[in-house]
Amino acid sequence: MPGWKVNFEPTITHLTPTTGGAHTAVVAAAGAKVTPPKGSFPVVTAVRLKFTDDAAGPDPVPRGPGKAASLDLIARAAPADPKTAPPFVVVATVPGTATFDGTPKFTIKTIKDPTSFSVNLDVRPGTANEVVRSDWVLQIDPHPTFVTSPKTFFTLRLPWKFDETTAKLQLSARLSIDGTLHADESRNLMLDIPLSHRDVPEEADKKKPVQKFFGLRNLYTRANDLDPKAKTEPAVPKVAFAGRRMRVLLDSTFVSFCTGNTSAKVADVVTGVTSIMNDAGFGTVDVLSGAATNTECRTHWKQVGGHFMSVAIRDADQGKPEADRIENKFAASIDGGGSVTIPDGMEERIPFFDFYIFAEDKDPPNAVELAHSERRVNVKGSVGGIIASSATKVLHTPIIISKGSGSSSPLRNLLSQIDKADHANLLAGTICHEIGHTFGLKHPVVFSGSPPYVFGDAQFGRGTMSGGGIVVGSGTPRMPLYFFGPIHQLEIRRLYL
DSSP, X not given: OOOEEEXXXXXXXXXXXXXXXXXXXXXXXXXXXXXXXXXXXXXXEEEEEEXXXXXXXXXXXXXXXXXXXXXXXXXEEOOSSGGGOOOOXXXXXXXXXXXXXXXXXXXXXXXXXXXXXXXXEXXXXXXXXXXXXXXXXXXXXXXXXXXXXXXXXXXXXXXXXXXXXXOEEEEEEXXXXXXXXXXXXXXXXXXXXXXXXXXXXXXXXXXXXXXXXXXXXXXXXXXXXXXOSSTTSOOOOOOOOTTXXXXXXXXXXXXXXXXXXXXXXHHHHHHHHHHHHHHTTOOOEEEEOSHHHHHHHHXXXXXXXXXXXXXXXXXXOTTSOGGGSHHHHHHHHHHHTOOOOOOTTOSEEEETTEEEEEEESSOOSSTTOOEEOOEEOOOTTOBTTEEGGGTEEEEEEOEEEEOOSSTTSHHHHHHHXXXXXXXXXXXXXXXXXXXXXXXXXXXXXXXOSSSOOBSOOTTTOOBTTSOSOOOOSSSSOSSOOOBOOHXXXXXXXXXXX
Protein backbone atom coordinates (compact mmCIF):
# COMPACT_ATOMS: atom_id res chain seq x y z
CA MET A 1 0.00 0.00 0.00
CA PRO A 2 1.50 3.36 -1.00
CA GLY A 3 1.84 6.11 1.55
CA TRP A 4 3.95 7.95 4.05
CA LYS A 5 6.59 6.51 6.33
CA VAL A 6 8.24 7.72 9.58
CA ASN A 7 12.04 7.42 9.72
CA PHE A 8 14.43 7.99 12.62
CA GLU A 9 17.85 9.58 12.11
CA PRO A 10 19.91 9.25 15.29
CA THR A 11 22.74 11.40 16.54
CA ILE A 12 25.28 8.84 17.72
CA THR A 13 28.17 9.53 20.08
CA HIS A 14 30.89 6.89 19.88
CA LEU A 15 32.61 6.77 23.27
CA THR A 16 36.03 5.25 23.85
CA PRO A 17 37.04 4.56 27.47
CA THR A 18 40.44 5.87 28.52
CA THR A 19 42.29 5.77 31.83
CA GLY A 20 40.62 6.72 35.09
CA GLY A 21 37.06 6.40 33.85
CA ALA A 22 37.43 9.12 31.21
CA HIS A 23 36.05 8.83 27.66
CA THR A 24 36.79 10.42 24.29
CA ALA A 25 33.94 11.05 21.89
CA VAL A 26 33.36 11.01 18.13
CA VAL A 27 29.92 12.25 17.11
CA ALA A 28 27.95 11.23 14.05
CA ALA A 29 25.31 13.91 13.43
CA ALA A 30 21.74 13.01 12.57
CA GLY A 31 21.62 11.11 9.29
CA ALA A 32 25.43 10.92 9.06
CA LYS A 33 27.85 8.09 9.65
CA VAL A 34 31.40 7.92 10.91
CA THR A 35 33.84 5.07 11.34
CA PRO A 36 33.57 4.10 15.02
CA PRO A 37 36.96 4.28 16.76
CA LYS A 38 38.43 0.96 17.82
CA GLY A 39 37.23 -0.04 21.28
CA SER A 40 34.35 2.44 21.26
CA PHE A 41 30.66 1.88 21.99
CA PRO A 42 27.67 3.81 20.56
CA VAL A 43 25.29 6.04 22.52
CA VAL A 44 22.21 7.57 20.89
CA THR A 45 21.89 11.09 22.29
CA ALA A 46 19.16 12.50 20.02
CA VAL A 47 16.87 11.41 17.20
CA ARG A 48 15.53 13.40 14.25
CA LEU A 49 12.18 12.40 12.75
CA LYS A 50 11.88 12.42 8.98
CA PHE A 51 8.74 11.78 6.92
CA THR A 52 9.04 10.24 3.47
CA ASP A 53 6.65 9.22 0.72
CA ASP A 54 7.14 6.03 -1.30
CA ALA A 55 5.60 7.82 -4.35
CA ALA A 56 3.98 4.58 -5.48
CA GLY A 57 0.44 5.94 -5.68
CA PRO A 58 -1.90 8.68 -4.52
CA ASP A 59 -0.79 10.49 -1.37
CA PRO A 60 -2.94 10.29 1.78
CA VAL A 61 -2.97 14.09 2.00
CA PRO A 62 -3.83 16.25 -1.04
CA ARG A 63 -2.13 19.54 -1.74
CA GLY A 64 -3.78 22.33 0.22
CA PRO A 65 -4.53 23.05 3.87
CA GLY A 66 -3.72 19.51 5.00
CA LYS A 67 -5.42 17.12 7.40
CA ALA A 68 -5.47 16.52 11.13
CA ALA A 69 -2.89 13.93 12.06
CA SER A 70 -1.52 12.21 15.14
CA LEU A 71 1.79 10.53 15.85
CA ASP A 72 2.19 7.92 18.57
CA LEU A 73 5.83 7.38 19.48
CA ILE A 74 6.25 3.86 20.86
CA ALA A 75 9.08 1.91 22.46
CA ARG A 76 9.90 -1.46 24.01
CA ALA A 77 12.87 -3.52 25.17
CA ALA A 78 14.60 -5.04 22.16
CA PRO A 79 13.86 -8.78 22.34
CA ALA A 80 16.50 -11.47 22.03
CA ASP A 81 13.99 -13.45 19.96
CA PRO A 82 11.67 -11.52 17.60
CA LYS A 83 9.10 -14.30 18.00
CA THR A 84 8.65 -13.38 21.65
CA ALA A 85 8.84 -9.59 21.29
CA PRO A 86 7.01 -7.70 24.06
CA PRO A 87 4.30 -5.18 23.15
CA PHE A 88 5.20 -1.56 22.50
CA VAL A 89 4.44 1.12 25.08
CA VAL A 90 3.16 4.52 23.94
CA VAL A 91 5.71 7.04 25.22
CA ALA A 92 4.10 10.15 23.71
CA THR A 93 1.19 11.20 21.52
CA VAL A 94 1.81 14.18 19.27
CA PRO A 95 -1.20 15.79 17.57
CA GLY A 96 -0.54 17.92 14.51
CA THR A 97 -1.31 18.68 10.88
CA ALA A 98 -0.17 16.68 7.87
CA THR A 99 0.43 18.69 4.68
CA PHE A 100 1.81 17.87 1.25
CA ASP A 101 3.53 20.15 -1.27
CA GLY A 102 5.38 17.44 -3.12
CA THR A 103 7.03 16.44 0.18
CA PRO A 104 5.15 15.14 3.23
CA LYS A 105 5.26 17.34 6.30
CA PHE A 106 4.03 16.93 9.87
CA THR A 107 3.66 20.11 11.96
CA ILE A 108 3.17 19.62 15.70
CA LYS A 109 0.17 21.36 17.22
CA THR A 110 0.94 24.10 19.76
CA ILE A 111 -0.85 25.13 22.93
CA LYS A 112 -0.74 28.39 24.88
CA ASP A 113 -0.11 28.36 28.61
CA PRO A 114 -2.98 30.38 30.17
CA THR A 115 -0.76 31.61 32.98
CA SER A 116 2.49 32.54 31.27
CA PHE A 117 0.98 32.92 27.75
CA SER A 118 3.99 31.07 26.40
CA VAL A 119 3.49 28.81 23.40
CA ASN A 120 4.47 25.17 23.85
CA LEU A 121 4.45 22.06 21.72
CA ASP A 122 1.45 19.80 22.32
CA VAL A 123 3.41 16.68 23.21
CA ARG A 124 1.40 14.39 25.49
CA PRO A 125 3.52 11.95 27.53
CA GLY A 126 2.43 8.34 27.81
CA THR A 127 0.55 7.34 30.93
CA ALA A 128 1.92 3.82 31.48
CA ASN A 129 3.86 3.38 34.73
CA GLU A 130 6.99 2.43 32.79
CA VAL A 131 6.93 5.89 31.17
CA VAL A 132 5.70 8.07 34.03
CA ARG A 133 8.36 6.75 36.42
CA SER A 134 11.20 6.56 33.94
CA ASP A 135 14.26 8.80 33.89
CA TRP A 136 15.57 7.44 30.59
CA VAL A 137 15.15 10.40 28.25
CA LEU A 138 15.89 11.12 24.62
CA GLN A 139 15.99 14.40 22.72
CA ILE A 140 13.76 14.55 19.63
CA ASP A 141 15.05 17.01 17.03
CA PRO A 142 13.16 18.69 14.17
CA HIS A 143 13.53 18.06 10.45
CA PRO A 144 12.17 20.03 7.45
CA THR A 145 9.46 17.34 7.28
CA PHE A 146 8.84 17.36 11.06
CA VAL A 147 8.18 20.90 12.28
CA THR A 148 8.51 21.68 16.00
CA SER A 149 8.17 25.49 15.89
CA PRO A 150 8.49 27.50 18.11
CA LYS A 151 10.67 25.01 20.00
CA THR A 152 13.81 23.50 18.52
CA PHE A 153 13.36 20.08 20.13
CA PHE A 154 11.42 18.22 22.80
CA THR A 155 12.35 15.51 25.27
CA LEU A 156 10.90 12.04 25.13
CA ARG A 157 10.72 9.90 28.27
CA LEU A 158 11.42 6.31 27.21
CA PRO A 159 10.06 3.35 29.19
CA TRP A 160 11.89 1.60 31.97
CA LYS A 161 12.12 -1.65 30.03
CA PHE A 162 15.21 -3.82 29.99
CA ASP A 163 16.25 -7.18 28.53
CA GLU A 164 19.67 -8.27 29.78
CA THR A 165 20.41 -10.26 26.65
CA THR A 166 20.07 -7.27 24.31
CA ALA A 167 20.47 -4.14 26.49
CA LYS A 168 18.67 -2.09 23.84
CA LEU A 169 15.40 -0.23 23.45
CA GLN A 170 13.47 -0.11 20.18
CA LEU A 171 11.77 3.09 19.06
CA SER A 172 9.06 3.25 16.39
CA ALA A 173 5.89 5.15 15.53
CA ARG A 174 2.24 4.91 14.53
CA LEU A 175 0.96 7.62 12.21
CA SER A 176 -2.75 8.37 11.93
CA ILE A 177 -4.16 10.76 9.33
CA ASP A 178 -7.70 12.10 9.46
CA GLY A 179 -8.56 9.67 12.25
CA THR A 180 -7.34 6.55 10.42
CA LEU A 181 -4.17 4.61 11.18
CA HIS A 182 -1.98 5.11 8.13
CA ALA A 183 1.41 3.60 9.05
CA ASP A 184 2.31 1.53 12.10
CA GLU A 185 5.47 -0.17 13.37
CA SER A 186 5.27 -2.81 10.67
CA ARG A 187 5.85 -0.08 8.07
CA ASN A 188 7.78 2.63 9.89
CA LEU A 189 11.45 2.38 10.72
CA MET A 190 12.38 0.64 13.98
CA LEU A 191 15.41 2.16 15.67
CA ASP A 192 17.58 0.14 18.07
CA ILE A 193 18.93 2.30 20.90
CA PRO A 194 21.90 0.79 22.83
CA LEU A 195 21.74 1.15 26.60
CA SER A 196 25.25 -0.01 27.63
CA HIS A 197 27.95 2.35 28.88
CA ARG A 198 31.36 0.83 29.63
CA ASP A 199 34.04 1.69 32.16
CA VAL A 200 32.06 4.38 33.92
CA PRO A 201 33.33 5.34 37.39
CA GLU A 202 30.86 4.94 40.23
CA GLU A 203 29.19 8.24 41.12
CA ALA A 204 31.28 9.76 38.28
CA ASP A 205 34.16 9.82 40.76
CA LYS A 206 37.48 8.94 39.13
CA LYS A 207 38.74 7.60 42.46
CA LYS A 208 36.05 4.88 42.49
CA PRO A 209 35.88 1.61 40.52
CA VAL A 210 34.60 1.61 36.96
CA GLN A 211 31.52 -0.44 36.09
CA LYS A 212 29.18 -1.09 33.20
CA PHE A 213 26.10 1.14 33.44
CA PHE A 214 22.84 0.95 31.50
CA GLY A 215 20.32 3.56 30.38
CA LEU A 216 19.82 6.83 28.54
CA ARG A 217 20.96 9.98 30.31
CA ASN A 218 20.40 8.44 33.76
CA LEU A 219 22.44 5.26 34.02
CA TYR A 220 22.32 2.39 36.50
CA THR A 221 24.72 -0.46 37.21
CA ARG A 222 24.12 -4.07 38.19
CA ALA A 223 27.34 -3.94 40.22
CA ASN A 224 26.56 -4.34 43.91
CA ASP A 225 28.24 -2.81 46.94
CA LEU A 226 28.20 -6.27 48.48
CA ASP A 227 30.22 -7.80 45.65
CA PRO A 228 33.63 -9.02 46.82
CA LYS A 229 36.58 -6.82 45.92
CA ALA A 230 39.13 -9.65 45.96
CA LYS A 231 38.96 -12.79 43.83
CA THR A 232 39.62 -14.94 46.89
CA GLU A 233 36.45 -13.81 48.66
CA PRO A 234 33.22 -15.85 48.41
CA ALA A 235 30.38 -14.89 46.11
CA VAL A 236 27.73 -12.39 47.16
CA PRO A 237 25.30 -14.19 49.46
CA LYS A 238 21.69 -14.59 48.46
CA VAL A 239 19.27 -13.82 51.27
CA ALA A 240 15.91 -15.31 50.37
CA PHE A 241 12.87 -13.19 51.21
CA ALA A 242 10.47 -16.06 50.65
CA GLY A 243 8.53 -16.83 53.83
CA ARG A 244 9.73 -13.63 55.54
CA ARG A 245 8.32 -10.17 56.14
CA MET A 246 10.04 -6.83 55.72
CA ARG A 247 9.73 -4.60 58.77
CA VAL A 248 10.44 -0.87 58.74
CA LEU A 249 10.37 0.45 62.30
CA LEU A 250 9.85 4.20 62.71
CA ASP A 251 11.37 5.38 65.99
CA SER A 252 9.75 8.21 67.95
CA THR A 253 12.56 10.56 66.86
CA PHE A 254 11.48 10.13 63.25
CA VAL A 255 7.76 10.29 64.05
CA SER A 256 8.25 13.50 66.07
CA PHE A 257 10.21 15.10 63.23
CA CYS A 258 7.60 14.02 60.69
CA THR A 259 4.63 15.38 62.66
CA GLY A 260 6.33 18.41 64.21
CA ASN A 261 8.63 19.72 61.48
CA THR A 262 7.04 18.64 58.21
CA SER A 263 3.58 18.60 56.67
CA ALA A 264 3.71 14.85 56.12
CA LYS A 265 1.36 12.49 57.89
CA VAL A 266 2.98 9.36 59.25
CA ALA A 267 0.25 7.30 57.58
CA ASP A 268 1.20 8.77 54.18
CA VAL A 269 4.88 7.97 54.75
CA VAL A 270 3.84 4.42 55.64
CA THR A 271 1.82 4.18 52.42
CA GLY A 272 4.72 5.52 50.36
CA VAL A 273 7.32 3.13 51.81
CA THR A 274 4.93 0.20 51.40
CA SER A 275 4.18 1.15 47.77
CA ILE A 276 7.85 1.43 46.80
CA MET A 277 8.91 -1.82 48.44
CA ASN A 278 5.87 -3.74 47.18
CA ASP A 279 6.63 -2.50 43.67
CA ALA A 280 10.19 -3.81 44.06
CA GLY A 281 8.76 -7.28 44.73
CA PHE A 282 8.52 -7.39 48.52
CA GLY A 283 4.87 -8.27 48.95
CA THR A 284 4.77 -8.42 52.74
CA VAL A 285 5.92 -5.13 54.26
CA ASP A 286 5.07 -3.87 57.75
CA VAL A 287 5.86 -0.22 58.51
CA LEU A 288 5.52 0.16 62.28
CA SER A 289 5.44 2.98 64.83
CA GLY A 290 4.11 3.53 68.36
CA ALA A 291 5.05 2.56 71.90
CA ALA A 292 5.94 -1.07 71.21
CA THR A 293 8.05 -0.03 68.22
CA ASN A 294 9.89 2.58 70.31
CA THR A 295 10.65 -0.02 72.96
CA GLU A 296 12.04 -2.41 70.38
CA CYS A 297 14.12 0.34 68.76
CA ARG A 298 15.75 1.21 72.09
CA THR A 299 16.61 -2.41 72.86
CA HIS A 300 19.08 -2.28 69.94
CA TRP A 301 20.12 1.36 69.63
CA LYS A 302 21.19 4.19 71.92
CA GLN A 303 22.22 7.79 71.34
CA VAL A 304 25.71 9.01 72.19
CA GLY A 305 27.04 12.42 71.24
CA GLY A 306 23.96 13.02 69.10
CA HIS A 307 24.36 9.80 67.09
CA PHE A 308 22.51 6.50 67.30
CA MET A 309 24.60 3.35 67.58
CA SER A 310 24.49 -0.21 68.91
CA VAL A 311 23.63 -0.39 72.62
CA ALA A 312 26.54 -2.84 72.90
CA ILE A 313 29.13 -0.19 71.99
CA ARG A 314 30.24 0.61 75.52
CA ASP A 315 33.70 1.15 76.89
CA ALA A 316 34.67 -1.39 79.54
CA ASP A 317 36.07 1.47 81.63
CA GLN A 318 33.21 3.85 82.29
CA GLY A 319 35.46 5.76 84.67
CA LYS A 320 37.31 7.33 81.73
CA PRO A 321 36.50 10.87 80.65
CA GLU A 322 33.57 10.71 78.22
CA ALA A 323 35.66 11.85 75.26
CA ASP A 324 37.99 8.87 75.76
CA ARG A 325 35.30 6.21 75.86
CA ILE A 326 34.90 4.11 72.75
CA GLU A 327 31.24 5.06 72.26
CA ASN A 328 32.12 8.77 72.33
CA LYS A 329 35.09 8.26 70.04
CA PHE A 330 32.79 6.45 67.63
CA ALA A 331 30.29 9.33 67.72
CA ALA A 332 33.11 11.80 67.09
CA SER A 333 34.32 9.72 64.14
CA ILE A 334 30.84 9.92 62.58
CA ASP A 335 31.00 13.71 62.88
CA GLY A 336 34.48 13.89 61.41
CA GLY A 337 34.22 11.13 58.83
CA GLY A 338 37.02 9.17 60.48
CA SER A 339 37.05 5.58 61.69
CA VAL A 340 37.26 3.84 65.05
CA THR A 341 37.83 0.13 65.51
CA ILE A 342 34.94 -1.34 67.48
CA PRO A 343 35.77 -4.60 69.32
CA ASP A 344 33.94 -7.76 68.31
CA GLY A 345 30.74 -8.34 70.23
CA MET A 346 29.68 -4.69 70.22
CA GLU A 347 27.59 -5.01 67.09
CA GLU A 348 23.86 -5.62 66.61
CA ARG A 349 22.75 -8.75 64.78
CA ILE A 350 19.46 -7.91 63.14
CA PRO A 351 17.14 -9.85 60.81
CA PHE A 352 18.24 -8.83 57.32
CA PHE A 353 14.84 -7.46 56.31
CA ASP A 354 14.35 -5.36 59.48
CA PHE A 355 15.14 -1.65 59.15
CA TYR A 356 15.21 0.78 62.08
CA ILE A 357 14.62 4.45 61.19
CA PHE A 358 15.83 7.21 63.53
CA ALA A 359 16.14 10.98 63.12
CA GLU A 360 19.14 12.92 64.42
CA ASP A 361 19.62 16.61 65.15
CA LYS A 362 23.20 16.39 63.92
CA ASP A 363 23.91 18.03 60.58
CA PRO A 364 25.30 15.58 58.01
CA PRO A 365 28.96 15.94 57.02
CA ASN A 366 27.94 16.35 53.37
CA ALA A 367 25.95 19.44 52.34
CA VAL A 368 23.58 17.40 50.15
CA GLU A 369 22.98 14.33 52.33
CA LEU A 370 19.47 13.74 53.61
CA ALA A 371 20.15 10.48 55.45
CA HIS A 372 22.72 7.78 56.32
CA SER A 373 22.40 4.09 55.50
CA GLU A 374 23.12 1.32 57.97
CA ARG A 375 26.78 0.76 58.84
CA ARG A 376 27.53 -2.93 58.33
CA VAL A 377 30.32 -4.83 60.12
CA ASN A 378 32.20 -7.55 58.23
CA VAL A 379 32.53 -10.09 61.03
CA LYS A 380 33.76 -13.67 60.75
CA GLY A 381 31.19 -15.84 59.00
CA SER A 382 29.68 -12.91 57.08
CA VAL A 383 30.14 -11.38 53.64
CA GLY A 384 30.00 -7.61 53.81
CA GLY A 385 28.27 -7.86 57.18
CA ILE A 386 25.64 -10.34 55.96
CA ILE A 387 25.19 -13.86 57.27
CA ALA A 388 23.07 -15.49 54.58
CA SER A 389 22.43 -18.77 56.40
CA SER A 390 20.51 -16.99 59.16
CA ALA A 391 19.28 -14.03 57.03
CA THR A 392 21.08 -11.71 59.45
CA LYS A 393 22.99 -8.46 59.06
CA VAL A 394 25.63 -7.20 61.48
CA LEU A 395 25.45 -3.47 62.19
CA HIS A 396 26.99 -0.68 64.21
CA THR A 397 24.35 1.95 63.27
CA PRO A 398 20.74 2.00 62.00
CA ILE A 399 19.29 4.12 59.19
CA ILE A 400 19.47 7.79 60.13
CA ILE A 401 17.34 10.62 58.75
CA SER A 402 19.53 13.72 59.09
CA LYS A 403 16.96 16.30 60.12
CA GLY A 404 19.77 18.61 61.23
CA SER A 405 19.79 21.35 63.83
CA GLY A 406 18.39 24.24 61.83
CA SER A 407 16.62 25.40 58.68
CA SER A 408 19.86 25.34 56.69
CA SER A 409 20.29 21.57 57.00
CA PRO A 410 19.90 19.84 53.59
CA LEU A 411 16.67 18.06 54.54
CA ARG A 412 14.96 21.01 56.20
CA ASN A 413 16.08 23.30 53.40
CA LEU A 414 14.62 20.97 50.78
CA LEU A 415 11.37 20.57 52.70
CA SER A 416 10.99 24.36 52.73
CA GLN A 417 11.33 24.52 48.93
CA ILE A 418 8.78 21.91 47.91
CA ASP A 419 5.00 21.79 48.15
CA LYS A 420 3.77 20.61 51.54
CA ALA A 421 1.80 17.89 49.75
CA ASP A 422 5.13 16.39 48.62
CA HIS A 423 6.70 16.06 52.09
CA ALA A 424 5.49 12.48 52.60
CA ASN A 425 6.88 11.41 49.21
CA LEU A 426 10.27 12.89 50.08
CA LEU A 427 10.46 11.13 53.44
CA ALA A 428 9.23 7.79 52.07
CA GLY A 429 11.65 7.96 49.16
CA THR A 430 14.55 8.84 51.45
CA ILE A 431 13.85 5.83 53.69
CA CYS A 432 13.65 3.48 50.69
CA HIS A 433 16.82 5.00 49.20
CA GLU A 434 18.72 4.02 52.36
CA ILE A 435 17.14 0.55 52.35
CA GLY A 436 18.39 0.28 48.76
CA HIS A 437 21.93 0.87 50.03
CA THR A 438 21.47 -2.03 52.46
CA PHE A 439 20.70 -4.13 49.37
CA GLY A 440 24.01 -2.92 47.93
CA LEU A 441 22.43 -0.75 45.22
CA LYS A 442 24.50 2.11 43.86
CA HIS A 443 23.63 5.65 42.82
CA PRO A 444 23.03 6.36 39.14
CA VAL A 445 25.29 8.56 37.06
CA VAL A 446 24.34 10.92 34.25
CA PHE A 447 25.41 11.14 30.63
CA SER A 448 23.72 14.21 29.19
CA GLY A 449 25.10 13.91 25.66
CA SER A 450 28.85 14.41 25.79
CA PRO A 451 31.66 13.53 28.21
CA PRO A 452 32.21 13.59 31.09
CA TYR A 453 29.76 11.52 33.08
CA VAL A 454 28.45 13.46 36.07
CA PHE A 455 26.73 12.67 39.37
CA GLY A 456 23.14 13.75 40.00
CA ASP A 457 20.37 14.86 37.65
CA ALA A 458 18.19 17.69 38.91
CA GLN A 459 16.03 17.66 35.78
CA PHE A 460 15.11 14.08 34.93
CA GLY A 461 16.10 11.86 37.88
CA ARG A 462 13.20 9.64 38.95
CA GLY A 463 14.70 6.48 40.47
CA THR A 464 14.68 5.62 44.18
CA MET A 465 18.48 5.55 44.15
CA SER A 466 18.77 8.94 42.44
CA GLY A 467 19.85 11.98 44.41
CA GLY A 468 17.16 12.87 46.94
CA GLY A 469 14.85 15.79 46.37
CA ILE A 470 14.56 16.12 42.61
CA VAL A 471 11.68 18.44 41.79
CA VAL A 472 10.05 17.86 38.43
CA GLY A 473 7.37 19.45 36.26
CA SER A 474 4.81 21.88 37.61
CA GLY A 475 1.75 21.69 39.82
CA THR A 476 1.25 19.10 42.56
CA PRO A 477 2.93 16.77 43.13
CA ARG A 478 6.24 18.12 41.89
CA MET A 479 8.09 15.43 43.77
CA PRO A 480 6.50 12.14 42.72
CA LEU A 481 6.98 8.92 44.59
CA TYR A 482 10.15 7.36 43.21
CA PHE A 483 10.51 3.64 42.45
CA PHE A 484 13.36 1.25 41.77
CA GLY A 485 14.05 1.10 38.03
CA PRO A 486 14.49 -2.07 35.96
CA ILE A 487 18.25 -2.42 36.50
CA HIS A 488 17.97 -2.25 40.27
CA GLN A 489 14.92 -4.50 40.25
CA LEU A 490 16.98 -7.11 38.43
CA GLU A 491 19.61 -6.87 41.14
CA ILE A 492 16.99 -7.13 43.90
CA ARG A 493 15.53 -10.24 42.26
CA ARG A 494 19.02 -11.74 41.80
CA LEU A 495 19.93 -11.50 45.47
CA TYR A 496 16.71 -11.52 47.44
CA LEU A 497 13.58 -12.62 45.58
